[in-house]
Amino acid sequence: AYVVTEACIKCKYTDCVDVCPVDCFHEGPNFLAIDPDECIDCTLCVAECPVEAIYAEDDVPADQLHFIEINDRLAKVWPVIAAKKAPLPDHEDWAEVTGKTQYLEE
Ligand code: SF4
Numbered sequence: 555a556y557v558v559t560e561a562c563i564k565c566k567y568t569d570c571v572d573v574c575p576v577d578c579f580h581e582g583p584n585f586l587a588i589d590p591d592e593c594i595d596c597t598l599c600v601a602e603c604p605v606e607a608i609y610a611e612d613d614v615p616a617d618q619l620h621f622i623e624i625n626d627r628l629a630k631v632w633p634v635i636a637a638k639k640a641p642l643p644d645h646e647d648w649a650e651v652t653g654k655t656q657y658l659e660e
Pocket residue numbers: 556573574575576577578579588592593594595596597598599600
């Protein structure tokens with residue numbers, strides 16, 4: 555499955571959801587999670603994300619591995635998002651920031 559990582563936090567551009575053929579993105583307050591049981595590994599979402607937040611599970615950077623569990627867990631409780639919407643208001647300020655896991659709202 556594909557995995558959303560910390561670059562998404564506090565940005566949530568949502569370009570990714572428009573291309574997903576199986577609507578497996580789920581929306582929380584400041585992050586999206588992919589349901590690994592629904593993702594068909596089509597790869598289409600990867601190129602859509604302006605901050606390159608999405609990786610194949612096998613390619614998730616070492617410092618982002620905790621997001622595999624985070625996507626699995628939160629996709630099960632958050633609602634599906636299937637259409638693009640406006641990014642979060644402060645997205646430009648947060649797009650380049652690293653170490654954002656601490657700001658993830660569940
Ligand atoms: Fe959806 Fe394809 Fe991305 Fe999986 S890889 S989340 S199926 S767009």
